[in-house]
Amino acid sequence: MNGYDDADLRAAAEAGIRAPSMHNSQPWRFRMRDGAIEILADPARRLRTADRSGWAVRMACGAATFNARLALAVRGRPAEVSLLPHTAKPETLARLDPGPDRPPASAERELFAAIPHRHSNRSPFRPDPVPPAARKQLIEAARDEGAWLDLLVGMTALTGFAQIATSAERVLRRDAGYQAELAAWTHADGAPDGVPAEAGAPLPQPYDLLPQRIFGDRPRPAGVDYEPEPLVGILGVAGDLPIDHLTAGQALQKLLLTATSAGLSASMMSQPVEVVAARDQLRRSLGRSGFPQMTLRIGFGEPVGPASRRGVDDVLDARESPQSA
Template identity: 35%
Template sequence: MVPPEEIAAFVIDAASQAPSVHNTQPWWFGVHGSRVTVHADTDRRLDVADPDGREMLISCGAALFNLRLAARHLGHTAEVRLWPDPERPTLLADVDLIPDRPATADERRMFEQITRRHSHRGGFTADRPPTGLSSTLGAEARREGAVLRVVADLRAIRALAGLSEVAEQTQRLSPDHVGEIARWAPAPGNRRKDGVQAGAYPREAAHTDPHFAARDFARGQGWGRTEARHLTGDRTGTVVMVMTREDTAADWLAAGQALQRVLLRAAEDDVSAAFHTQALEFPELRAFVRERYCDGAHPQVIMRLGHAEEETGGGVRRPEAEIARDEP
């Protein structure tokens, strides 16, 4: 029998591989026997872009899904209680790991994508995702209480692309936004285990049509990886949005779990995601997207899906000693 502390270490390691806004990794985990607790680390919230903590909780939701999936990989069921202590609002979940049936082949296959999945920053190749993948991903999102909408109308795609450009340029005009990006996009050669490293984005942003603006992580310093021209795709890919019917903290956490379930399922077909959530960081633009393109649902994530020729590899991750603690 595997000791509880080894099980906890295994599921926490899987949880820590989740995507997070600017790779802030805004979480920590407590361990008490066969229980793992999930906490939001508010010191890692983007105070300028995300003052309400919406993107922070989406990130934590992705980590929670990985934790649940890792438990199943070990043949355990993860019994989750959200916000178990009203006096500790950053304690997001108690997760009891209970021995259960062995993992299914489908669960094992999805678990294997945790370390394969990576965020993409650029264009995609002309290869189209498999037929029926959009329907599959939509079903996966619904399992977590969210909605995945494929934006099929070219006019709507162009509008969302334009909004991403407006938001990106507005953020570049804000010293506070620029300073926040600088905090989480360090110069090359650093030894940090968080943030967006220079090897995670291209030196020259791909210009897709319609064009979705890329984050200015290099801030005019010429940082980023050099890509061979023949390896740089220029297709926009499939534009999708993750949405929720309501807009509470619980919905943000659900959106993160749905997002990660979708990303892992897509990774099984070598489909990557490029995120473009700048417009959702402005309340007025997010309200506009909701009214015009979401039928009243609340947009949580805007992203493009497609095949990327060049693998960028996984991002840096904080060591276990920084994110795991004994829970009294």
């Protein structure tokens, strides 16, 4: 069985950089080592205030790992995935070793085709309900990657979640360092990273059910409510160790690509997960033994453009020789 080559590495990285990350910080790097492809955290891109623990970096790199897996699979060179293979090197988060060559499955082709069309959509979604069949697909996508997805049903559950999320947002808005970091990652169009101001949600109103991060000052049309009854999903896994965050990141990306393939839009609301007290309250409200790792809005949205990405050459590391291992 031959190792991966430079063309495989580049294809994996091209797909990997399309993964989501907090504030579009893109905290990943890709490297070839002994015929395998490694996904590494980029410590220079970790959000020092919002992500003190490195949770968001691991989620992002897990999502990038899933995209890289798809890219290799559609090339007929599927990967065997190891998470945290080098415990002595905490920046190395995942390793993709070549598995037996085989033609790609139709599901892999479909998810890979969705990668360039998956964009966070922070604008209000249409009131059309997400069909039961699509909801089932989303739940199964998370389960396939070792996670669970709870879709909130009914206004009682939704209102309870909204109270938790709003409380978490208030905590974060009172944190001057957090808000300064958010502003630093809000850019004008053309920047290779961060969130374009125009890609943010319209300015919130006091009567909105769910909180939104403020990335810009886009006004809302008069008389327009912001999703009075949105579909909210809560993604979680059994544990809360670094390897669990990587697992959750892979599940998140499969869920997002499955949604994209079904014609759905999504955006992430991590505030209830970032604030420890809010996450504990959310966990108790679900009656789950596992740990929530992300919350999402899911629905039918108007098309939005992609956020910018750095070039592939900016995220490729030089090969590591066996002697440096």
